[in-house]
Amino acid sequence: MKKILITGAAGFIGFHLALACKKRGNFVIGIDNFNAYYDVALKKEREKILSKNDISILNIDILQQSELEKLLLSHNITHVVHLAAQAGVRHSFNHPEDYIASNINGFSSLMETLRKFPDVYLVYASSSSVYGTNKKTPFHEDDKTDHPANLYGATKKSNEVMAASYRHLYNIRSTGLRYFTVFGPWGRPDMAYFFFAKSIIEKKEIPLFNRGQMRRDFTYIDDIVDGTIAAIDKESDFEVFNLGNSKPIDLMLLVQTLESFLGQKANIKMLPMQPGELLETYADIHKSRQALNYSPKIPFNEGMKRFVEWFKEFYLLEAAIV
Numbered sequence: 001m002k003k004i005l006i007t008g009a010a011g012f013i014g015f016h017l018a019l020a021c022k023k024r025g026n027f028v029i030g031i032d033n034f035n036a037y038y039d040v041a042l043k044k045e046r047e048k049i050l051s052k053n054d055i056s057i058l059n060i061d062i063l064q065q066s067e068l069e070k071l072l073l074s075h076n077i078t079h080v081v082h083l084a085a086q087a088g089v090r091h092s093f094n095h096p097e098d099y100i101a102s103n104i105n106g107f108s109s110l111m112e113t114l115r116k117f118p119d120v121y122l123v124y125a126s127s128s129s130v131y132g133t134n135k136k137t138p139f140h141e142d143d144k145t146d147h148p149a150n151l152y153g154a155t156k157k158s159n160e161v162m163a164a165s166y167r168h169l170y171n172i173r174s175t176g177l178r179y180f181t182v183f184g185p186w187g188r189p190d191m192a193y194f195f196f197a198k199s200i201i202e203k204k205e206i207p208l209f210n211r212g213q214m215r216r217d218f219t220y221i222d223d224i225v226d227g228t229i230a231a232i233d234k235e236s237d238f239e240v241f242n243l244g245n246s247k248p249i250d251l252m253l254l255v256q257t258l259e260s261f262l263g264q265k266a267n268i269k270m271l272p273m274q275p276g277e278l279l280e281t282y283a284d285i286h287k288s289r290q291a292l293n294y295s296p297k298i299p300f301n302e303g304m305k306r307f308v309e310w311f312k313e314f315y316l317l318e319a320a321i322v
């Protein structure tokens with residue numbers, strides 16, 4: 001039986017992945033440090049649901065190497081899916097130290113732990129941000145990734161090259177997944193689609209950088225989970241894959257879609273381009289289609305509908321708590 005440790009299990013992707021792995025019969029255990037980057041209550045709500053499904057999350061930081069070691073040993077872990085990280089681009093402008101701590105030192109702590117468990121297979125989250133200022137679209141895995149537009153992208157790129165050196169030196173096999181703008185129920189409040197939905201309901205201004213002239217390859221959470229599970233099962237020797245939808249969406253269309261599902265108009269504030277942002281993300285998914293049988297199924301509109309249905313329920317609940 002596969003025994004999977006998910007780091008960042010109280011997070012958006014980790015939560016969905018844990019449920020899906022459990023459902024297909026894997027043993028699943030999670031760790032998370034429950035940091036306050038966004039609403040901890042949301043992380044705790046996700047934890048409650050996992051707990052009802054017999055999945056525990058231990059409050060451990062990935063920097064705690066000896067705790068990781070104990071966990072791998074005591075549960076005979078066969079696979080680690082490493083999702084714990086400081087996510088988000090904007091936060092990196094003012095809090096670079098959070099990215100160095102979790103994404104560089106944290107990744108290093110995990111790799112050093114895995115040196116003692118070379119049979120454990122690693123799948124880790126990279127990001128479309130590694131493509132940085134590249135102009136050529138769609139982004140292909142073989143494109144250059146040495147000009148990240150922000151520190152977040154730089155840390156994700158570092159993870160990929162660190163993984164390469166651990167493969168070379170210590171035979172630690174891994175797959176890095178370059179996720180593209182993942183969205184859906186139980187999503188991250190700091191991401192634009194969530195933040196826009198909240199602002200529309202609260203009748204607050206929505207800042208649209210570059211006057212809305214930006215495109216994102218929105219990818220529904222269930223497709224990301226399927227691609228991640230395929231990577232766990234495939235156990236490539238050493239690979240990175242794009243996991244995106246390969247259909248970039250204009251930010252103006254995002255706003256209009258949210259307006260129509262929420263039944264309210266947005267109050268848009270057009271702003272100039274902000275340094276560190278990307279104009280477009282667009283995944284070439286031929287490689288993941290071929291190797292992982294990855295095939296995104298949920299179109300943007302259907303995914304946003306599902307998100308808004310969940311959001312309305314969650315938002316009302318949150319409003320009742322406050």
Ligand SMILES: NC(=O)c1ccc[n+]([C@@H]2O[C@H](COP(=O)([O-])OP(=O)(O)OC[C@H]3O[C@@H](n4cnc5c(N)ncnc54)[C@H](O)[C@@H]3O)[C@@H](O)[C@H]2O)c1
Nearest residue numbers: 008010011012013033035061062084085125127179181182
């Ligand atoms: N959501 C996206 O669109 C997207 C896109 C590209 C890449 N990613 C990557 O996928 C992974 C998961 O993203 P997510 O959207 O679920 O983010 P998330 O913030 O919801 O989940 C990350 C979880 O990791 C935990 N964490 C952070 N630092 C930790 C540490 N030092 N020790 C232990 N736990 C820690 C956080 O508390 C959080 O619950 C991240 O690595 C992120 O960078 C996400």
